[in-house]
Amino acid sequence: MTILExxxxxxxxxxxxxxxxxxxxxxxxxxxTVIGPNGAGKSTLLNAIMGILPATGHIAFLGTxxxxxxxxxxxxxxxxxxxxxxxxxxxxxxxxxxxxxxYRHRAEGPRAMRDALDTIHTLFPRLAERRRQQAGTxxxxxxxxxxxxxxxxxxxxxxxxxxxxxxxxxxxVRDIFHTITALRQTGVAILLxxxxxxxxxxxxxxxxxxxxxxxxxxxxxxxxxxxxxIVEMYLGQAPSAK
Amino acid sequence: xxASILLILAQDGIVNGAIYALLALSLVLVFAVTRVIYVAxxxxxxxxxxxxAALTExxxxxxxxxxxxxxxxxxxxxxxxxxxDHTRASILRLLAETILLPAAIIAATLILAPLKxxxxxxxxxxxxxxxxxxxxxxxxxxxxxxxAPVLVLLITAVGLHLALTGLGLVFFGPEGYRAPPFSDAMxxxxxxxxxxxxxxxxxxxxxxxxxxxxxxxxxxTGKALRATAVNRxxxxxxxxxxxxxxxxxxxxxxxxxxxxxxxxxxxxTLTYDSGFTIGLxxxxxxxxxxxxxxxxxxxxxxxxxxxxxxxxxWASAFKEVIVFTAIIPVLLWRSLRHGPTEDDE
Numbered sequence: 001m002t003i004l005e006x007x008x009x010x011x012x013x014x015x016x017x018x019x020x021x022x023x024x025x026x027x028x029x030x031x032x033t034v035i036g037p038n039g040a041g042k043s044t045l046l047n048a049i050m051g052i053l054p055a056t057g058h059i060a061f062l063g064t065x066x067x068x069x070x071x072x073x074x075x076x077x078x079x080x081x082x083x084x085x086x087x088x089x090x091x092x093x094x095x096x097x098x099x100x101x102x103y104r105h106r107a108e109g110p111r112a113m114r115d116a117l118d119t120i121h122t123l124f125p126r127l128a129e130r131r132r133q134q135a136g137t138x139x140x141x142x143x144x145x146x147x148x149x150x151x152x153x154x155x156x157x158x159x160x161x162x163x164x165x166x167x168x169x170x171x172x173v174r175d176i177f178h179t180i181t182a183l184r185q186t187g188v189a190i191l192l193x194x195x196x197x198x199x200x201x202x203x204x205x206x207x208x209x210x211x212x213x214x215x216x217x218x219x220x221x222x223x224x225x226x227x228x229x230i231v232e233m234y235l236g237q238a239p240s241a242k
Numbered sequence: 243x244x245a246s247i248l249l250i251l252a253q254d255g256i257v258n259g260a261i262y263a264l265l266a267l268s269l270v271l272v273f274a275v276t277r278v279i280y281v282a283x284x285x286x287x288x289x290x291x292x293x294x295a296a297l298t299e300x301x302x303x304x305x306x307x308x309x310x311x312x313x314x315x316x317x318x319x320x321x322x323x324x325x326x327d328h329t330r331a332s333i334l335r336l337l338a339e340t341i342l343l344p345a346a347i348i349a350a351t352l353i354l355a356p357l358k359x360x361x362x363x364x365x366x367x368x369x370x371x372x373x374x375x376x377x378x379x380x381x382x383x384x385x386x387x388x389x390a391p392v393l394v395l396l397i398t399a400v401g402l403h404l405a406l407t408g409l410g411l412v413f414f415g416p417e418g419y420r421a422p423p424f425s426d427a428m429x430x431x432x433x434x435x436x437x438x439x440x441x442x443x444x445x446x447x448x449x450x451x452x453x454x455x456x457x458x459x460x461x462x463t464g465k466a467l468r469a470t471a472v473n474r475x476x477x478x479x480x481x482x483x484x485x486x487x488x489x490x491x492x493x494x495x496x497x498x499x500x501x502x503x504x505x506x507x508x509x510x511t512l513t514y515d516s517g518f519t520i521g522l523x524x525x526x527x528x529x530x531x532x533x534x535x536x537x538x539x540x541x542x543x544x545x546x547x548x549x550x551x552x553x554x555x556w557a558s559a560f561k562e563v564i565v566f567t568a569i570i571p572v573l574l575w576r577s578l579r580h581g582p583t584e585d586d587e
Contacts, residue, residue, distance in 0.1 A: 050479070052475070052478075067326075068326035068327070069326065069327055070327050070483070071478040071479065071481075072478065072481045072482065072483040073327055075479070075480065075481030076481055080479075081479055083475070083479065087473050087475045087476035087479060088473065088476060089468070089469045089472045089473050089476055089477075090472060090473070091472050092465070092468060092469065092472060096465055096469075099462065099465065100462070100465055100466060100469050100477075100480050100482070101480050102462075103462065103466060103480050103481050103482055104480070104481040106462050150480060151479075151480075153480075154480065154481065
């Protein structure tokens with residue numbers, strides 16, 4: 001089943017095109033990654049899909065067109081974005097951040113919220129330890145966990161992650177990617193934007209390469225990881241090291 | 243100056259300070275959630291007070307028709323802004339908010355006003371008439387500018403203040419009004435003579451502050467409002483409709499403004515344009531408190547109230563000058579301590 005279908009979208013900043021004619025689709029339980037250099041328009045793509053930026057073209061979610069819909073409407077439909085800057089509620093506690101992630105389901109009552117919180121605490125035990133702490137005092141890795149946890153509280157059908165590895169220590173990146181793989185089992189579709197192409201292609205089913213606002217290459221992760229151009233540009237000379 | 247005068251002045255200062263504290267709190271809230279410096283809040287004080295005064299005399303307050311007009315304009319604005327996103331439920335909600343509710347309030351007032359309602363009924367009715375105007379104004383004037391810089395929002399707020407003052411003159415005329423207090427009781431405690439109204443004011447102010455605290459700390463809606471203030475994009479990403487948060491903040495500000503007016507009009511004569519200077523004192527307190535801290539705003543408001551009351555004793559001609567000048571050393575100190583800040587976000 002197709003969760004997200006993006007057809008030919010364009011975004012421009014003050015008349016200057018940032019992304020041009022991008023199409024992609026994500027199916028249920030699938031991890032799709034978009035890799036590419038800094039400034040290629042990867043974040044712009046996610047922001048356009050989420051409705052943060054105005055775009056032309058078509059975005060269908062679960063078969064329903066989302067063009068022109070507000071962010072809140074898209075969240076209610078089941079889309080969640082973990083933005084590059086995390087956008088946490090810094091002066092509020094970790095637990096309040098998570099509770100607010102449940103805003104979409106607030107009508108289900110406190111018991112359902114408790115259950116959702118327990119699920120997130122099982123996924124990220126660190127967040128349970130830090131529940132009374134202000135979000136602004138967390139370390140980089142914990143902030144990423146909280147941002148993901150908050151997004152998952154909404155029980156999305158599609159989780160979009162913008163550079164989850166950005167600025168994190170390698171060991172923590174490994175943990176985060178581990179969690180992303182584990183999330184696939186729950187049936188959520190994942191659209192992952194990464195500069196860390198090696199790690200992204202390891203966990204993704206399919207990948208797209210984006211350069212200067214266009215998709216220049218796409219295929220299964222294995223094909224991409226073996227593509228000589230990708231190896232040279234993104235994976236370096238020794239993909240088998242480590 | 244002896245101890246009894248000192249006590250009377252302090253009591254006066256605290257009573258006024260309590261009102262300024264409520265106004266300051268709502269200014270801080272509105273600014274945090276929507277970045278609007280709500281200059282027009284003072285008009286809600288005057289409108290609330292004069293509507294209440296009119297109702298206690300059995301007159302139909304003119305501001306009633308403003309509510310109807312704003313409702314219609316709010317409907318048009320809501321339909322336009324939500325285009326593409328409207329569902330049957332959202333349109334029904336909009337109709338209820340902009341047409342049904344004002345119509346019900348207008349009908350209730352037209353029936354009750356000639357009967358010369360009791361003080362509590364008159365107070366509640368005034369709150370019902372004035373409060374909804376604030377979220378309607380947000381919908382009409384500020385929501386289309388949600389992404390505008392703070393300065394544009396401030397200019398809009400000043401324009402709104404001027405327009406509302408003019409309308410106030412149309413609705414209430416140039417005379418001053420005073421309304422009967424909730425209670426005529428006088429309580430003597432030693433040298434202190436406490437009028438019942440003063441006790442009402444302090445009790446209601448305290449209760450409202452506690453209620454606000456509970457709302458923001460314990461309810462998800464309150465937390466959603468705080469979240470919108472802390473990080474607007476983050477709030478939108480968890481599905482909080484930030485316009486809704488703005489509407490709630492403006493509704494609270496309108497309610498607090500109208501309530502403040504109703505509470506003070508038995509103590510002092512108010513005219514259509516006296517809301518501004520009262521609102522300005524709340525604003526002074528909010529600025530001294532840092533325009534971001536709720537406890538800071540409350541403390542500063544008490545300080546403003548006390549300064550005002552002692553200034554009126556020692557130098558009554560310079561009362562306002564002293565109160566409003568107090569803002570300068572505070573701003574100076576703040577800017578020396580924190581350095582220059584960007585005016586936009």
